[in-house]
Amino acid sequence: MDIKRRDFLKVVAGGGLLLATGEPAFARAPKTLPPNALGILYDATICIGCKACQSACKQYNNMPPDHTYRPPELTDQIWDNPVDLSAKTLNIIKAYKSGTGATKNREVDGFSFIKRHCMHCIDPACVSACPVSALQKNPDNGIVSYNKNACIGCRYCQIACPFNIPKFEFDKPFPQIRKCQLCSHRIEKGEISACCEFCPTGASIFGKVTDLIEEAKRRLQLKPCTYYKYPVSTVTSSYKLLQPVDKYQEHIYGEKEGGGTQYILLAGVPFDKLGLPVLPELSDANRSETIQHTIYYGLIAPVMFLAGLLYAVHRNAKNEDDNN
Amino acid sequence: MRSVDGLDIAKNLEKQGVSRRDFLKFCTVMATAMGLPLGMGAKIAEAVTTLKRPPVLWLSAQECTGCTETLLRSSHPTLEKLILELISLDYHETLNAGSGHQAEESRLKSMRENKGKYILVVDGSIPVKDGGIYCKIGGKTALSLLEEMASQAAAVIAIGSCASWGGMPSSSPNPTGATSAQEVLKMKAIKTPVVNIPGCPPNQYNFLSTVLYFLTLKRLPELDENGRPKFAYGRLIHENCERRPHFDAGRFAMEFGDDGHRKGYCLYKLGCKGPETYNNCPAQLFGDVGAGAWPVGTGHPCFGCSEKGVGFTIPLHSPARLKFITPPANFPGIAEERGKGVTVAAVAVVAGVAGAALGAAAVTAKNLGKKDEGQADTETKER
């Protein structure tokens, strides 16, 4: 019996070591961009904050108004005025402001808009977290969609998402999760996401992620105070608007963050100031699944452990039963 | 100008003091109202002057004559004369020269001669309850008259809310079974196309534009799912309202005559139905007297008279249901306060429970200590 205890402790210690090394044998390869990944490029420097995208999103996704933002200077609020993304708001324009807030796209004494919605991660934490496959990533276009018929409402996706995107209807007796699904119902009909279609300046453009990243890289090469023909609605659109170029942050948000996202952003203000988290390149989903996989790979370890337990308990419980 | 059927419209017009220039101007205005390109003005002029005056029959059912009245008040070059002589108004209860059998004869004669070519204008709702006995003309029910006249018409234009969707007479409890022309035709399986020009009264120019469109292009204007011409009913009143900026900024008149009301703030909270009523009132205006000549312009909330399920249905001062979500004038910051925080009751309960638990644990520990010596003694003794 003493031998057995020692063996058991060995197993425990071994498991601990396995975790300790951080380079387990079953480490999962990072996921790559789906072949026809669709996405959105948002350029905060040319966003005018008109919220056309926000209202188009409401209209084409049949979302109700939301009156959660109540700044003190507005005593009487009725119109759609959400404070953040919610189960009623899948797309929102927020504003960053510092100091006097005089100049657009400046970190100090400036302001900037930021458009927030689902990032459609290449390796989404919500999909990895969901126990019932209610959230799924389309293997072809990479859209992360939600199936309410599968969902049990555990809200683990909300815990998991680094961007706090999935939203839950806490005010309903039969609630569901709500999130941007990149207007997949419109894409099916050959249309594009409503937010991009209705953006008047080309701040949000729709297209293949590879094209969008190319376009983003092109914009980072531009010199401030020159002019550039910004495509409107889609990245390949022939309708372009000649607009002055502002100074960009030398960073394409979403190219690498959390394993990469299909919603990528450019801005004149550092992204963490705009409320976007600073994330490592390895996704949380990857790290979590690696540990989960190491322990439960093919259920080998649990089954072996169970076999040992069965042997021990059978032997030890027998004398007990006789005594009892 | 050419003369057709021995009738020289141009000469006729000049006799009545309408110059050719004025006439063309009118035609261009109508073209604009219909959303047609400017060049269409000349085409309209051609259409109304070269053709035989198209016959129009006007059937009045359960109505208040408001629609006729509004039409009479058109003031572009003496419009009632212009139109009533441009078209051949063969039957109209209010405007008929003759009366009784004479009038009925004129109707029948026109129907015989212009079978399949005349335009039927319906004004007022059709009572269908009890066989339609609640409205009779010349001994015939409005129901049978409509059936008879609509089946032979080129098109039916339902003018006013009553004819378009039932209007005021159809409000609950609807004692006469008031029904719209469209519904009656559907009931009787009559295929004649129907154009609805709802409103109480409707804007006369929406009606005139529809008639002229039909005359000019030989087809009906583009209609929405409710049979309304899109050029007039394509947008919500809310979308074109001059008070809209106040709405977006959250500035509202709270009661009639208050400060906000006097400053011209949005009337949404007084029950304005603009956000759910499709009409061009803020753009077209009424009475040809210039800006502000429409209900909201004068400081009264829109009543939704032209919208089925709104006017005569929803109480005047209850707020409208918003059809579209459009942006406000302010922006939430990056990190606003969200979620629900501490309340006194919750803290009290948590603190109470935690305190009680820790207290009980402490007391237990203390008592255990007291007993401890004695118990330890007894234990050792036992052993």
Place this chain on the structure above:
Amino acid sequence: MTESKPLGGKIITLPFLVCSFIAAIAGFLLIKRFIFGLGSVTNLSDGYPWGIWIAYDVVVGTAFACGGYAMALLVYVFNKGEYHQLVRPALLASMFGYTLAGVSIFFDVGRYWQAYNLILPRYSQLYSVMFEVALCVTTYIIVLWIEFTPTFLKKFNKETLRRRLNRTLFIFIALGVLLPTMHQSSLGLLVYIAGQKVSPLWQTGFILLLFLISAITMGFSIVIFESIVSARALKREMEIPVLSKLAGYIPPLLGIYLAVRFWDLVGREKLGLAFTGDLKANMFIIENLLYIIPTILLLSPSKRSNPRWLFVSAVSMLLAGAVYRFNVFLIGFDPGPGWQYFPSFSEVVITLGLISIEIIGYMIFVKRLPVLPSLSQA
């Protein structure tokens, strides 16, 4: 081995009535939750989608209910027959703890009417930690009831059936060790996917091991705690010699725990965060002090056999485990600037109601079923 007997006595007592009253209020609030949605009774938000119903009722609740697991591990795996008298009461507490955790998950999930999707193969998502935890906990609840069935059978004199069940019981006992090993560790892994939303003071790959060890120590502590409290409450003699021997296992376990905890923090260079003076740092210090105190106390054999110090250590360890779990799931969890959460009054009352039901059930069971060892043996 010891003989177990029902205690007997009145069911309806003052504590019974108080607990019933709290449970009744909780029941009313639960009706409200099912009619008007979670938001009507809880302070949950999109930033803090999990509140005390998960952090306390499920995570801390099941850890408190690890008595059965810890004792089974000791008695049946390491063959320490001398603790056998402690198994059955521990098993009963585990059964209640886990069952109520299961019930409270049912209150907490939003789309409870399709919770069975978890067991439909076409929906199962094997990569999900939640999937493993949910299935494991559900199975373990069933296993616990089966493990406890002989006691029912004894009560109702179904001897043949009991013997037959006893022959296969070892399978369930083995499962009863395997399943908690799996899910008590995975409960910690649940937050691993939340990445940066959990403070580095708690977010680590070792969270599996830390949760597992602390769950086992909490199991031992709850056995000591329950034994002392029920001895006092039911005016029975204490089982001090057995308990103090049991307590001897705790310091080495906690030693391993603390070593891993701090070695990991130092290795990741995050220990400095513990001294920033904010809420998270202070809670970290409290949590670890509560762990260090019993480790030191129980190292001394004289203190180990003193009921007072035994009790203090047990309470301290239970608190430590609870604070650790609260820290991981609520205090260390930060969805971003601006978000706040504190349980609402109703939320707390519902949790209290569940605890009340647990106490009522435990009292009825020990009075009517042969759970506690008979007095002559004590």
